[in-house]
Amino acid sequence: MDTLSFLFDGFQTALQPHNLLFAFIGVLIGTAVGVLPGIGPMSGVALLIPVTASMTSGLSPEQAAASSIILLAGVYYGAMYGGSTTSILLNTPGESSSVVTTLDGYQMARQGRAGAALAIAAIGSFVAGIVSLIGLVLLAEPLSNVALKFGPAEYFSLMLLGLAAVSGLAGKSMTKAWIMTVFGLLLSTIGLDNVSGVARFTYNISYLYGGLEFLTVAVGLFALGEVFKSILHNEMNSGEIAKIGRVLPTKADLKESAGPIARGSLLGFFIGVLPGAGATLASFFSYILEKKVSKHPEKFGQGTIAGVAAPESANNGASGGAMIPLLTLGIPGSGTTAILMGALIMYNVQPGPLLFDEHPAVAWGLIASMFIGNVMLLILNMPLVKVFAKIIQTPTKYLLPLIIAISVFGVYAVQVTTFDVFLLLAFGLLGYWLAEHDYPLAPLVLGLVLGPMIENNMRRALTASNGDYLVFFEKPISLVLLVIAFLWIAVPFVMKLRGKSVVINEDM
Amino acid sequence: MKKTKWWGLLAAGMMTLALAACGGNESAGSKSSGSNSGSSASNYPTKPITIVAPSGAGGGWDLTARAITKVLDETGLVKQTMTVENKPGGGGAVFMAVYATQDVKNDYKLFVNSPPIIINNLKKEGNSPFGYKDTTPLAQLTKDFGAIVVKADSKFQTLTQLLDAIKQDPKSVTVAGGSAPGSMDHLVAILPIYKSGIDPKSVKYVSYDGGGEAMAALLGGNADVIATDAFSVGEYLKAGKVRVLAVSAPERLGGVLKDVPTLKELGIDAEFTIWRGVFGPKEMSSEAKAFWEETLKKLSEHEKWKEELQKQGWEAEYRNSEEFTKFLQEQEQQVGDLLKSLGMHK
16 A cells, blocks of 8 residues: 555645646647647657756755656657647648557548547547556556566567558558558668668668658658649549538447547557557557457548547557656656656656655656646647637648648658658658559558567567577567467468458458 | 649649748758858857757757757856757768758857767768868867676676676677667777677677667666666666676776776776767867857856756766867777777778
């Protein structure tokens, strides 16, 4: 019961009026950061560190640390709430973790269900936020040890499972989905190889040393591709604007989303705990999982609410999970948590094994404030849904230039080079062409995300084992993941061979 | 009908290009204004100053650049507005390519860097054609050192034991670091191995994405030893999770690291400083150079700067422009030798 009394103390810290205010400012800015493309959670948090430093300058060091980290963490998980907005409304993912949300979210918006999509994203994020916090309170210690046991071999097998599951993102043809996956993997080899330090496909162009920026590719393929399509198909003057139905989700919507939200929250949380895996992967995995367990897999991609609920819950769950290695081990699982860690260090609070003993007020105050912050976000986001949903009513002739402007601005703000703007244009054209010929775009993006991880971890594992491939089968977690990956592909075929009628994606 | 479609597409394309051009113009603007100033500036600085962190927000260079501008502004050492600009890409190579060719005389644009400016310029793969010689080194401000770290329950009690094990069977020891071969963590790990006469190419080095992940690999038993920066391991040492076998400092460090021997004490003639410093353009006007030399010296002695360093957990080390340039020459020699021994020199 120690934990509960610590948590109670934490709430006492978090419920102080000034800390409530800080949490509110944090989640408010976070929502804005999430909605605006270009300012990701990472730069959002980084840019606010000096601001919070001066805001809290009057407080004692310990209090100042607690207050600023409450604000900054608010920005972090607030951005996860807001990130879905442009994905759903404009097919323009603002953060890499909300790329999958575009698949069904944008379709829903086109059918006039933008309100329901936005609302379920907020509700899913809220549930996931609370679930992952409970996980954080109860399981921080044991999970941090599991996360450490997750070595290169385990990561490799997990990523392989992700690739095996790519069928979940297929559209009409499995073959085309695999072509796109491999294309994504190929694109991911561009840049400095992290294992050998050799430059690949860079042609001595320094812009390519770091590889293709994921967000540039995703925004180009999805957002600009869609814009070109609208223009060429002359949807500009169609004048048909999807009517917003009701803003809040129906009872049926909620019922349909309950399972995906629960599974997405848990999956997101556990993937988030693994350093380096992160929210993007969590959102992909949960989407694929939902499609697999759904009774109506054919509805995914056509605007089903489960396809929004699952990834949005997962990416928020992951941001909670990522706090575990950060707080208990001092190991940041993502770029944003690395910056949060920098902020803590600035206040002489070193995250790591000693954090909960040396600075209980900061650690527990932060956790308690995250409970409060999540409630604030839900209250804040529900009315905003109505406002945002109106964006979809903008006539296409204004909306398309707006999407182009936001895409270009967003990409330029992250990369600060015109090279990436041209890359964006190129991927926009490619996205249009591929979509015209029924090539699914999501597997390409997944390949691009998984490529470096799968390759680096495989080679790390093999370097450590002196080239012995058995290493992937000797580690129990790795073996289990490999078996699941194998079954994932094999089972539908076996069942089909036995004459049972199963939906293999090929037939869809 | 068909025509209108294409017009629409063209219009959209034009818009995007126009927006792209705006981005381009911005840097073009600051460039030209920079080069005019050389002649007129009798009381430098007369315009806002930009300090570039050639990385994304939040990294070490970014934090340094922001700390410098913050303190210079708060203490009134610089009266003009100062802004930090992030120019990520290629480990700083993207920024250098532009800076060393287009901002050669721009007195109003400085940048922050560390050993990678030398490493990237010398290494074969992912080479940056421009190095510190294409800039004016203004001052070194901070220092850190490399550390060789094992898990607390490791069988290696001393660096000598570790090196012996590697000598006997290089395949038996997995060395990890937070960056790719040919970069800083790798060189820190390789340095004692190279200096003790083992072929550095035989070492089993596994690279992770950043020091945090490397530490996770060590704690989780997926690496036997890691190389990282000394001041980041203090907390793990205090918690009894790791043992630090050696640091690459010229003399013993203080605090929790006071019991850790230096490489020199262990009979290995090597040291490696992870410095951070401020640079200006190659053809900086003498006025501007004099201004910054004086200002950065004052900064390094200021109470507020010392406070800031303590907050960030950095150690101060000041070298003026001349000393810094000489130091960089020595560093270049050392890094060059290491890369040659690895077959990674350009």
